Structure formats: C-alpha cells, structure tokens
Amino acid sequence: xxxxxxxxxxxxxAAKVWVDDGEILATGIGLIPRLAAYLSKMAFNEALMVTxxxxxxxxxxxxxxxxxxxxVEGYMSYSRVFENLWGGARHAMVTPTQIDMYxxxxxxxxxxxxMPKVQLLGSRGFPGNSISHKNSxxxxxxxxxxxxxxxxxxVSSLGYKEDNLYAPEIGKVITNLGVFDFNGDNHAFRLxxxxxxxEVQAIEESTGFAVDTSQFTETELPSPQEIEIIEYxxxxxxxxxxFGG
Amino acid sequence: MNKVHTLDQFIAQLEDGMTxxxxxxxxxxxxxxxxxxxxxxPLKDLTIVSYGGPDVGLLCxxxxxxxxxxxxxxxxxxxxxxxxxxxxxxGNLKNITELDEGMLQWGLRAxxxxxxxxxxxxxxxxxxxxxxxxxxxxxxxxxxxxxxxxMPAIPLDxxxxxxxxxxxxxxxxxxxxxxxxxxxxxxxxxxxxxxSEKIVDTDQLGGEQxxxxxxxxxxxxxxxxxxxxxxxPTSCAxxxxxxxxxxKNYSAQVENYAEYKKDFIDVNPSxxxxxxxxxxxxxxxxxxxx
Numbered sequence: 001x002x003x004x005x006x007x008x009x010x011x012x013x014a015a016k017v018w019v020d021d022g023e024i025l026a027t028g029i030g031l032i033p034r035l036a037a038y039l040s041k042m043a044f045n046e047a048l049m050v051t052x053x054x055x056x057x058x059x060x061x062x063x064x065x066x067x068x069x070x071x072v073e074g075y076m077s078y079s080r081v082f083e084n085l086w087g088g089a090r091h092a093m094v095t096p097t098q099i100d101m102y103x104x105x106x107x108x109x110x111x112x113x114x115m116p117k118v119q120l121l122g123s124r125g126f127p128g129n130s131i132s133h134k135n136s137x138x139x140x141x142x143x144x145x146x147x148x149x150x151x152x153x154x155v156s157s158l159g160y161k162e163d164n165l166y167a168p169e170i171g172k173v174i175t176n177l178g179v180f181d182f183n184g185d186n187h188a189f190r191l192x193x194x195x196x197x198x199e200v201q202a203i204e205e206s207t208g209f210a211v212d213t214s215q216f217t218e219t220e221l222p223s224p225q226e227i228e229i230i231e232y233x234x235x236x237x238x239x240x241x242x243f244g245g
Numbered sequence: 246m247n248k249v250h251t252l253d254q255f256i257a258q259l260e261d262g263m264t265x266x267x268x269x270x271x272x273x274x275x276x277x278x279x280x281x282x283x284x285x286x287p288l289k290d291l292t293i294v295s296y297g298g299p300d301v302g303l304l305c306x307x308x309x310x311x312x313x314x315x316x317x318x319x320x321x322x323x324x325x326x327x328x329x330x331x332x333x334x335x336g337n338l339k340n341i342t343e344l345d346e347g348m349l350q351w352g353l354r355a356x357x358x359x360x361x362x363x364x365x366x367x368x369x370x371x372x373x374x375x376x377x378x379x380x381x382x383x384x385x386x387x388x389x390x391x392x393x394x395x396m397p398a399i400p401l402d403x404x405x406x407x408x409x410x411x412x413x414x415x416x417x418x419x420x421x422x423x424x425x426x427x428x429x430x431x432x433x434x435x436x437x438x439x440x441s442e443k444i445v446d447t448d449q450l451g452g453e454q455x456x457x458x459x460x461x462x463x464x465x466x467x468x469x470x471x472x473x474x475x476x477x478p479t480s481c482a483x484x485x486x487x488x489x490x491x492x493k494n495y496s497a498q499v500e501n502y503a504e505y506k507k508d509f510i511d512v513n514p515s516x517x518x519x520x521x522x523x524x525x526x527x528x529x530x531x532x533x534x535x
Contacts, residue, residue, distance in 0.1 A: 052535070053534075053535030054422070054423070054535045055422040055423045056422070068534070075422075077422065077423040077424065077425075078270065078346075078423055078425055078426070079350075079423075079424075079425075079426065082346075082347050082350065086347070104370075108343065108372075109333070113372075113376060114336070114339045115333070115334065115335075115336035115339065116333055116334060117334065118330075118334070119325075119329065119330040119333035119334055120325065121317045121318070121319050121324065121325065122297075122315055122316055122317035122318060122319075122343055123316070123317070123343055123344075123345055123371070123373060124316060124317045124345075124346055125316070125345060125346045125347060126345070126371070127345035127347075127348070127367050127368055127370075127371040127373050128345045128346065128347040128348070128365075128367040130370070130371075131366050131367055131369060131370065132366075132367075154372050154376075155370070155371045155372040155375075156371060156372070156373075157371060158369065158370030158371055159370065161370065164369065164370040165369050165370070165392050166366060166369050166370060168370070
C-alpha cells in the first residue's frame, strides 16, 4: 500500500469537483469539504467565491484553527446566500446522515417522523439547495448506516426519482473508500475510482444498494503541491481526526 | 413617544395560543432574556416560528410549545440541540411544521407583504411537502405552466428580536455583520418586541453613518426592553460571542432540567448575570471563529 493520508486524498479528490465550475460560490460544509473548497480556489479555479465560514467572501483562503487575517472581497450574509443560490450559481459539498439509491439525502431525523429515534438538525436549506444548484457529497465513514437500503427516512433533498417534477444535479460522492457519482444507467450509483488498498467487495458490502462497478480506476494520489496547500490550510492537522485519528 | 417596556409589561401583551416568531439564527443573537421571561410566565400552547437554537430548546423543555415551525434547531458549534431532540424523541413535540430555511423566509415575506403565499420551486421531490399537507401547489398562469409550491404566509402575533442598540421610539440597530431575517420577523408580526443591549437617546444613535444598521422601521416596533447581555448564552456580535461552556452545561442538563431551570430560568436578569459569572463576563466572551 502506498504511503498517503486518507484526509489528504479525500480533500484532493473533493477539491476537483469545482475545477470546471467557473465563477460560482463554492460552499464546503464541514471541515473536509471546506478545506477542499479552499484548496480548489488556490490550486484549480481561482474564480471560485468562498466564504470565511460566516458572513464574508474572502479573496484568499486562510489557515483554519490558528490566528488569521481576513482578506475580505465581498459580503455573504445568509440572506445573500439564498439570493445567490436560488439563481443557481453555487456548488455545495454536504455530508448527509443518510443517502439512498436515488441520491436523496437526509439530515432531518432517523426513524418514525412523529417520534423519531434520532432527531437531527431538520432539513435546513437542503430542499432549496438541491432544486437550485449542484451538490456533491462527502461521507467520512462509508457504511450501510449512511448508504441506506430502501429510501432515506426523511427526504431532505431532492433525488433522481422518476415521478419528480424536477431533477437534481449531483456531482461527485467522495468517501473513505472511493469516489462515485450517480451517472450510471438511470442515475445508478457508480464507482469511479477506488482508493488505494480498498477492495471493491468492501464497497459493495458497505452500501445498502447496488453499485455499478463496471468501470473504475484507482484514485489518484494528491500531488506534492496539493499536499503543501492542504498543510498550509490545516496546520494543526484537524482533518485527520475526521476519520477517527 | 415612549415604547420602553419592562419584562413584565412585555409578557402582559402576550396571550396563550399566540404564534410567536423569534429572530436570530441558531446560537446567534437570540432574544434570550425575553424567552426566559416567557419560560417564567404562565403562557402556554404557543406556536413558535424560529431558525432555532436554545430559544426553541428551552421552550421545549418548559412544555410551552403547541406547534413548532422551523428550518432547523442547532447550537452551531454543538450541532444538535439536546432539549429539542429530547422533546422530539420522547414524543412530546409531534406537532411540527418542518420547512426548508428558504421556505420559512418566504412564509415570513408573504406575511410581511400581506400576501396569502409566495411561489417557489422549493419543496418538490422532498418529504417537506409530504409532511405538510397544508402546503398546496399551483400552476403558473403564464405560458410556462410551471408547477410551483405556494408557500403560505406565516403571520405572527408577535416577533421577538434582540439588537445592539435602540432608542425609546423603537429605532433599532443591529451591528452584527449578519442581520439574519429579523427584518422579516418584524414585518410579519402584529407586534414586535425588541430587547436591546442598551437604550439611548435618538441623537445618540450615530446619525447618518449608523443609519444603515437600522434594519427595519420603528413603526413595526411595539416595545423595547433594555436587556444588557440579553442574548446570552447566544452571541451578539460584535458585543460578545456565544458562551460555549454554558451551552455545553445547558445541553448536559437535559435530563435534569429542573436543576437548570432553578439556576438560570427562575431568576430575574440581574440574578441571571450573577449566576453566569456577571455581566462583565458575558460582555467579554470573544466572538467565535468558524
């Protein structure tokens, strides 16, 4: 097995989802997606707009978890986020608690809706995001708990169901095992690349629905330049804790 | 004109069964002194509309909520709100209207514009429509014939908002970089009650340079209540950040809420300040960095 760090591999792959997006808002929700959006702006697509994680658009991504100086270029209050995303000029990367074979996602609750086994956040902006702009997905622990059999318990974001009036745009799905999309036949979940050292069988056993494994490669390792930028953005190595140390 | 209210005068204007909107966002700039006053009052059967944080959590644990209209409930750095979770998981909060954050905004905006609904694509293909059968769809009357969601107005009997500065007439200023949707809460409400870090004379509001921070007009404001530190344990940028230690303790006390209630709810604001280490301590909490 080659010498690489899983977090760096995932960030590198995640950063590539925004390469061809042009001048849009790149929102990475959670540490790995946020580092990926920052890396993407610095290494692949300087036209991307990214925020400080709160209210401002920043000209230069900054290292997380240490003292910082903001280089503000614009304003992105919540109201402005909605106004911008409803026009479609955004590509987010999100981490749902559940995702299903239709690419429907759930961050609302697990179990019975009236009296859930686990109450989560509520659907937040997922319904509006999924009908307005492209969304990619990062899931740190690829298992049947997140890639569920049947349908997600509460459909927070629109998926590829046949009777839907509108279709979503799902980008890549990046997990600790591989890189996927929903562009197989009839939007089937499809393996694009498997991370070094991961068996395809492990992916199939960890997914609650069929995975198209007809054509895939091995995931490309991050380049030295990418690793240098990732180290700059996360000097404390917080990214490694996401995968359980 | 003098709209200055005491907390008691504020509570006296609310009634059982009212629909009350609460400004702020998650653990940010919530009118917590006003919420705690509701917790101490006999008010009941409230419909609460909120981008929820500990405001919703407290009212859940107090059993004040008949119905919750929400896009999320979260404490930001603590993603899940323990009190809200407990109420949901124990079956004590079955009557909910879960919305997309934008739909909630649209509902408030429709009410603010005195419209029955505003159209949107949002909701299609999700269980938001399945669980909210009162939300209807319409067909565009134009040649596109597009099918749309008719997001119904969410008129509020009262809106509660916390601001940095106000005068007696109800002119208010929010200095935090994000005013959230407080303007819409105020515009959607019959009566808006604003707690403010301080109440000053109108000529102390800072004139034309500061007027941009006045996010909604005073005609929407029924009462202003001086509540220094009144957003604690949520943040009130740029004056103070959220009290993470307090929020952790609040979350941990979900099982023995009576204890938390005794220490932090069933006390007046000055005793509350003392219980959390003093007003100066609140005002010195640094802002979070996300």
